[in-house]
Amino acid sequence: MKRRDVVKAATGGIVLGTVPGSASGNGGGNERGQGNGPQNETGAGGAYEVWALDQGEGQNKIHVYEPHPRQDDEFVKKQTIPLNPHGIQTPHMVSFSSDDSYAAVANTGSGNVAVIDTETKRVVETIDTGAGSHFASFSPDDEYLLVDVIGEGEIVRVDANLKDEEFEIGDDIDITAKVEELVGDEDRYAEFEKDDGALRPICHDYTGEGHSYHTLGPSYHNAGLVILNIETFELEAAFPPTEVPTNCGTIAHPERERFYLTAGLPSDPDADPDENPEAAEGVGEWYVFDTSEHLPINTDGSTVETKDDIDPEDIARDSDGVDAHGFWFAEPDDLELWLLNRETNDGIVVDPADDTLTGPGEDDEEGVETIDEFGPDTSPAPGGDSPDIMWSSPDDEYMFVTLRGPNPLSGDPHAATGVNPGVAVMDVETRERVNLLQPAGDNPDADFHGIGVRQVDGASDD
Template identity: 35%
Template structure:
């Protein structure tokens, strides 16, 4: 009997150890994937973190400043004194490989390879080169030369890094623009392409706007100053490609316009609620257009579907000019003009030259990156995604 009880005890103990061991294995098997999942998520967050740079053209000091998106510190400055005078607007191509800089003081356009900050070439385009805008297909850059009253067409060969001025459109010779009352001058100011790169909408300094057929390089539609006001620089395509926005601004005016890109008809005219409308950008979610007003130092928030102003940013900084959003859409960067503007048609001086940073959610200014000259052009380049 004693032996039987002893054997029974040994069997029960063995069974208990076996069950305990199985339970431990089961628990271990369930916990391990959970731990691995946490690690995987952490790794994914690391890989999806976006590094970016904000590039700013300071036409007052002839410099291009490169700002780190994470620290908001200037990490590099490109001296433009021997490159081009008064770098005015700076725009990246779709991939962020090349920056096109319009040098208003020297009538040239410089091409910078973004990765190593090398100025590849500087091309003569026309007096007062104001805006050099790359097409969505990457095949060309159109340049608005203000006092020259012309558009230059630069062909782009990325593979061989060749950039050549191939054509010029003399707007002063366009028959449709000869009405002096409707077109006081034919100075091109800013422009934007349609989604298929086939057309460009170009604002005119004295008032008005023209639509250019890119293939034929001819004006196919025109609007006089009675329809589109002077000094417009807010041309931007809607996310769906169906509408082109433009604006006009002065010390008395801040209007914006919407065109149907299929018919090239003006379908909407609105007021920002401020004075001197200028820089524009569309939010990351594609729902709203933010448009700054240089005189009143604020911004209108416009619904891209209804075309109506739905909100405002009360203060974006003193003398705001051009703008861009951070890749995640949480921050709004605004260049602020200096006390001695290097270019301009009317009073647009500011006391705090630099880059203002607005928190998009709160719509409040949260920081200022101080500069010393007359900041103007601004664009963003994603370094790693």
Template identity: 25%
Template sequence: MESSSAPRVGATLGLCLLSACVAPSDDAGLAATDSAAEAASHDEPAFEVWAVDQSDTSGLSYGGTVYIYSGSSLMGKTGVGPVPAEVIDLGAQTSALCLEQTGERPVRPHMIFFNAEHTHAVLSFVASGHVAIFDAAARAPVACLRTSAGVDGARQAHAAVPAPDGSYILVANQNGKRLERIATDYAAGTFAWEPAATLDLATCVTPSGDPCQFPQIRPDNAPICPIIDATGAHSFITLRGGGLLVVDAAATPMQIVGEYDAATVHGNGCGGVEAGGSMFINSGGATPANLDQFDVYRFPLTGYGPENPANTPAPEVVFADGSPDRDAHGTALVKGHAVWVLDRNQGVAEVFDVATSAHVNTVDLKGTYSSDPAPDLMDVSPSGHRIFVTLRGPTPLSGDPHASMGSTPGVGVIHVTQGGRSGKLKAIVPITNLDAGGVERADPHGIRVRRL
């Protein structure tokens, strides 16, 4: 077990309190609902928040840190004093386990997810291609695996997402341009690669007969984020260069059942959430080839099959903005009927109504306490009263600095209002990792809520 209640060198775990929240609602019914929800927040189901700092363990060229906060400490109406965190130093036991099981140390922890029962955490390391699996209650790693080498010997693990039924983890090997699968049995504690399942996105052929990767169709098939529907029937795979593939991830090998080109779905999406019988998926910027983009699409959950022509069934374009300084990223469903999509560049969240797909609000997260929050990923408390969001640092380790650079690295706490249609940044839990020269290296990225 490598958890401790003491921060690593340079870590600050206090809470920066913001002004009290006032629900900016023009709807008396929603305002009343907000008041009732706030009054009931003390009855919030028990949970904790896990946030991942990508920066190396102090003094090392590998590792990183996971901060774990009790949910109750983040739920106060106006903040609740210093917020202690348990700390998992990934440069310690996790690094040692990965070295033992793969021959290499893990570098740059990036995204984190929990299995359906929330007994285990799955952490991907984007620079080295490792996937570490943790016993969440013990705060201890139980397995470490590494992706295979793909294009030009490259390998990464940008995201590793557990299947709803607990039978596998779907891994986006970004620069290796492969979709890979890990067989999982959490109760037995067994985890193993399934090489026969691998889908090589650089060399495969789609059901229509087109190359998976080809200029003007899907020019750069680095997989970014696998988004699995609640049934496990379909996995939506966003691609760096544009286009999208819908995959039967349980098949061996994995099978493409839906193909979309770059003209239909823009590139670099890294956010998706199932709501209202659809899958909402974004596309973003922050790559040298496409700095600025903010799109939101709505895909059906049925109607896929290898007999379909390309771009079928057609997604609904919910929102599209390719103007300068836009970058869609993390996505969340709030109170069951509002989809939030963050913009790292603008420091805002765009909010969409699930029933109508209408854009209903722009929530500005900038203010006195952060002029440049660079909100990245987010998750929601069990009741939906709070949203927790990672705020990037001044030395970003992933994504183009044009969009990913922020001034207040930490975890932002958003008080949800208007029944999920609005909110206000009410607190920032700072995360810091100063190097020997006094440079702030902290760069929070992955974040998830764990139900207890």
């Protein structure tokens, strides 16, 4: 039985990969299990839609594609959802309710979350959640949304009544104040590097044990992780960047008690490689957590015993590139985890059944494969393509990856500046790009970041 038959999830990637993926999920405590991925309660395969978010200056729209009914590797644009008429600016990321009937779109520019009826493409409601609303996802039971609000430094809960299409702010958490209260020790609290005085949530996903994991950022230097008990709406654990420097993607394993996170830092062309090699080279790393203990897993496969035993070098895994960002699961045969690097336009595919995998290294490690490119322009940053967030098709045949534009509205310009704004369509089996969707053509203002895939009952025959 494929995991899609028993679990359902939405983005993190961050996504999100993180999205961001780059990158961020539904799961936890119900029949859907946990974790981001292409699962859907309606079953594997069948018709589906690809929602590609153009957050570019003045663009603010969602392009909806579906597979061509007769041609392999081809997709037709079904509809465009204009968001400008609703005052929505910078639609950044998207996730779906458990049955894919509603979408939640977090909008960093307008500081709100839009709820969209996915069948009619009608904007049902916009909820003011705060400046820099970065990622919103439905809870496993669809009774609320959790929103990572960067500008306010808050996790906001929006109570949702989907039957009556009613939404209201239910509660919020001031991350800075709560982490200080939770940590207690002044020296340990000082290890949390604040961004302009605040700790800021980036992306999240739900575990199967009633928690959500939220990365901190946005910079690698402001990174970290907080773990929220979604039943009590209280933080239960917090990790500073000196221990867990995760600042982007969040994704829970759909079956195992494992959680994956990314850490990315673009290279600084002005940094002295001798004095500051980390800044000069950039960072691309990923981490694995044991969700039963809320502790990281060492690269030897063992779970760290206590927070005091964390050695950053023992838990960091190599993404084989720079600025690790979005990731997503696929299951062509066995379950695999795709991870992309935004600056270097490449990535890896790992076997999530093996907790000892650390990256390809000099010799390709068994269980780790490399992806040479997502976008067609492989010029060094900032001259080449910049992939950001990904999401797989319900039949696990394709991975859809957003490509940023030449005028990106988010992310470090050195890493996020792209050439071919749109969506790269990757063949999951061959790891090769088979199509490039560019609904905005070569419009220099186009900037594709968020992406989502929803399963539908049927597709058009046009």
